[in-house]
Amino acid sequence: MKRRIKVGLLEKKACGGCFERLKETAVSNELLDNIEFLDIIKGDEKADFVLVQGGVLSSSQKKLLEKISRAKKKLILFGSCAIDPNFILGIKNIRSAGEIGSVFSSICGCPPSNDEIGELLKSLILSKTIPKISWPVCNECSENEIKCLLLKGEECDGPNTLGGCEVLCPKYDKSCKGCRTRLEKKEIR
Numbered sequence: 001m002k003r004r005i006k007v008g009l010l011e012k013k014a015c016g017g018c019f020e021r022l023k024e025t026a027v028s029n030e031l032l033d034n035i036e037f038l039d040i041i042k043g044d045e046k047a048d049f050v051l052v053q054g055g056v057l058s059s060s061q062k063k064l065l066e067k068i069s070r071a072k073k074k075l076i077l078f079g080s081c082a083i084d085p086n087f088i089l090g091i092k093n094i095r096s097a098g099e100i101g102s103v104f105s106s107i108c109g110c111p112p113s114n115d116e117i118g119e120l121l122k123s124l125i126l127s128k129t130i131p132k133i134s135w136p137v138c139n140e141c142s143e144n145e146i147k148c149l150l151l152k153g154e155e156c157d158g159p160n161t162l163g164g165c166e167v168l169c170p171k172y173d174k175s176c177k178g179c180r181t182r183l184e185k186k187e188i189r
């Protein structure tokens with residue numbers, strides 16, 4: 001039988017879209033029998049895992065993350081702007097929680113898909129990490145026989161961007177804007 005886990009939600013500077021998607025996924029996957037979601041306010045809650053949405057701007061946010069990290073909570077960077085807030089949110093002097101505490105797992109996407117979130121939640125119930133993505137968006141274009149936009153003289157950030165979105169934009173003849181974070185950020189997953 002699967003165990004019941006406590007997952008803390010820590011919201012930093014972000015649009016909030018990732019946690020909205022998270023709640024939707026948890027309900028639609030009927031995972032609420034196994035997961036209790038907690039709001040992390042002081043960092044001392046009884047969470048097994050802490051999902052971080054967004055980037056760290058203030059010194060109080062940094063202190064809270066340090067406290068969570070000292071308490072050996074398992075940090076999950078949840079969504080692209082938690083992994084690379086500077087690039088995704090376009091804000092200077094903003095930091096990823098991954099630069100402050102040790103990261104157990106992470107999930108990119110702006111926001112991540114329901115399937116990706118479902119996979120993450122199920123892995124947390126089993127106390128496992130999810131497989132890392134290490135390939136660019138371009139790989140999925142090849143697999144899906146999508147004609148490259150660069151060959152048509154258009155711009156596309158696919159070569160520099162982590163895949164896993166099933167070429168959501170090139171599939172509809174739209175350029176990749178890099179919303180799943182830079183390939184070189186993969187070391188914090």
Ligand code: SF4
Binds near residue numbers: 017018080088109
């Ligand atoms: S990753 Fe995108 S959708 Fe998620 S909180 Fe950040 S800006 Fe919003």
Ligand code: SF4
Binds near residue numbers: 139146
């Ligand atoms: S369309 Fe963009 S993502 Fe697809 S192969 Fe070309 S550069 Fe890569």
Ligand code: SF4
Binds near residue numbers: 162165166168
């Ligand atoms: S193609 Fe690029 S911009 Fe579009 S969803 Fe995928 S990573 Fe994001």
